[in-house]
Amino acid sequence: MVLDNLGSSLRGTLDDLRGKSRISEDDIDDVVKEIQRSLLQADVDTSLVMDLSDSIKTRALEEEPPSSTSARDWVLRVVYEEMVGLIGESTELPLEPQTIMLAGLYGSGKTTTAAKMAWWFSKKGLRPAIIQTDTDRPGAYDQSKQMAENAEVDFYGDPDADDPVEIAEDGLEATSDADVRIVDTAGRDGLNQELIDQIERIDGAVNPDRNLLVIDAAMGQSAKDQAQEFEESIGIDGVAITKLDGTAKGGGALAAVNETDSSIAFLGTGETVQDIERFEPSGFISRLLGMGDLKQLTERVERAMEETQAEEGEWDPEDMLEGEFTLKDMRHQMSAMDKMGPLDQVMDMIPGMGGGMMDQLPDDAMDVTKDRMREFDIIMDSMTETELEQPRSIGSSQVRRIARGSGTSEERVQELLEQHKMMSKTLNQFQGMGDADMERMMKQMGGGQGGGGMGGMGGGPGGPGPF
């Protein structure tokens, strides 16, 4: 996710300020240097980084901190405010009939984003349509058509036409029933005058309510120039960052936002049409500064639970809180967690879990956990119905059989049973517990970490039960 490195390194530097009441210039220099590094590593434009760090420095030193504010809190607040100022609010998208045009460099993900946005609008109760005007790239029509089918939305395109302006005009007419019309355009290099002329003509014909610039999260310092060109030619009202499920930080988008004087509208986080999120600045910054992003976590949990339930039908997570916690429940929990996305992303959203604590875990802890979950899943495939329902009844000869059946080792099967026992115990503690106890619980979980890898795995704060 954008800038998540900043989170950890910044916290490290800020911890040095702990206990100080006054900030010296040296202190601030260290903090600022750390911020610069993280931002640059996240592909944020260099001049933007310099501006930002300058104003953080000036404000932290010159402005009088409110009385009884520690140096650390004050710096944190300045950083927070400056970041908010830079990133701004999420692009306003009224849920009403409108036309949106997408523009961007080749391969940034416009066609996929068009389908995702259409899906998003359809979930909000509007009727979207995609108009595909890319006549350059071979296969663009077929790709777009199929993605529209995946998103179950209307589609217009004409594989035989070769004038995008004409297609756009015909498309608007053909989709006049739709509420939201999303016009996809061919990928283009903003520095290429011919291509810019073309999109200006499409812009003129479509007369969109909003132009969104689609930017690959991995894009580096070129984002600024590209954004500038698009802004000059058609005017950009918002930015969609794609491929955020990779390791790229998306800092290039900040330059784009700054350059176009717009804001971030959507985040693309995967290959299917559902993998789209509205950008939420507050949660974004909170997560950045290690405060967790409960709102998004809740949303993800809910969505994952819905999906799991849709697949499994009769399973109700509430059952877990009453009665016996079986291996089946554990499996459901695991699959729900898997649906929430990469574990480390999820962990980062949990207050108290993200940031500082994540830093203490070895780098591959998350991968290990994921591999382990997959292995457990395979092991459970080799168990009988009764064994899944009553794991405590599994004896050593059964363990041997399961190990052989699943192609794993007896130790692994034992580990799974151990894990289940632990989760079951944890869950018992949750039962009948009020919200007030949660925090104490969290702390306990924190203390319990370290033994046996990710000891708390699904049963801990990541599990659906508590939320």
Next chain:
Amino acid sequence: MFDGLKDKLSSFKKDVEEEAEVEEEDLDEDAEPTASEADPDAPAESEADAAVDAEGAEPSDSDEETPDGESDDDGSSDRGLMQRAKLAATGKKVIEPEDLEGPLEDLELALLSSDVEMNVAQDILEGIRENLVGETRAQVKTTGHVVEEALHDALVDVISVGQFDFDEHIAAADKPVTIIFTGVNGVGKTTTIAKLSQYFEERGFSTVLANGDTYRAGANEQLQQHAENLDRKIISHEQGSDPAAVIYDGVEYARANDVDVVLGDTAGRLHTSNDLMDQLEKIDRVIDPDMTLFVDEAVAGQDAVNRAREFNDAAEIDGAVLTKADADPQGGAAISIAQVTGKPILFLGTGQDYDDLEPFDPEVIVDRLLGFDEE
């Protein structure tokens, strides 16, 4: 491509030059008073040195004297008068670490803002520092020259890693030669394949295209269209089928029909997707291609190294192709990818037409970066 970095590099040269010159003036200023008040025989010594070079007793004398005589000296106190005198006599200047700190910091920023990955940038700086500090330069050479050489060496070191003659390699290899293209989504693998097909044809090699991207909607149609435009045979299966099988069929077809080169496309995948990376490993294992080319875009920023590393781990690459070079004035991605994989950049994609593909020549690129071709 590379224009951005070029500007920054030339300003780095200028900075070091200026620093060093300022230093020189300082040095001259305080060299004179020292000589006249505290150390009357210093000039004599230096003359003597100039004539006979370093001789036994005299130098050790002057070494003892210097610390007292120059206690208020600022810039060059750690270099003995003896040595300074020698330098003056032989017409050489020494580049001090302090001369470099400021400019190097600026250079780091310049590299970063050209999309060179942070660790790679630091390696380059380290190389320059090692090469330059304590380096003596003849007075006839400007500091700029020395810096330029050091920069040139550091960049060539990084960027020219593992270069080989691509055409010769293909010509010498047993036919059919199988080349697999890997990379994340949307970097331009399919377009690159079409361009390379044209490239091979121009050099007298026939090609067959095999569409191993059985995942993305419209992928078959895209490559199909290219094949039609170029009048090439394409092997493709239905969407969702096994990519290794498609490419395997491509190789079989090439064998049966005496085609020289099989160009195998793969679906774009993010390096964080375990399943897809496993699939790539499988393709690599089953097909055992003669060459695996990693395709990435020149506009990629800091993340370029992560991707390159992960793809190289999953299916070892033999080289890289950088696309969209025409849309990117920076060029740092080339430096990062070469450094982290130790594999050469072979081609640059520079436009939308089939012949917009340039062989990558590191010397030419570095010279262009440093502005040699214009001076």
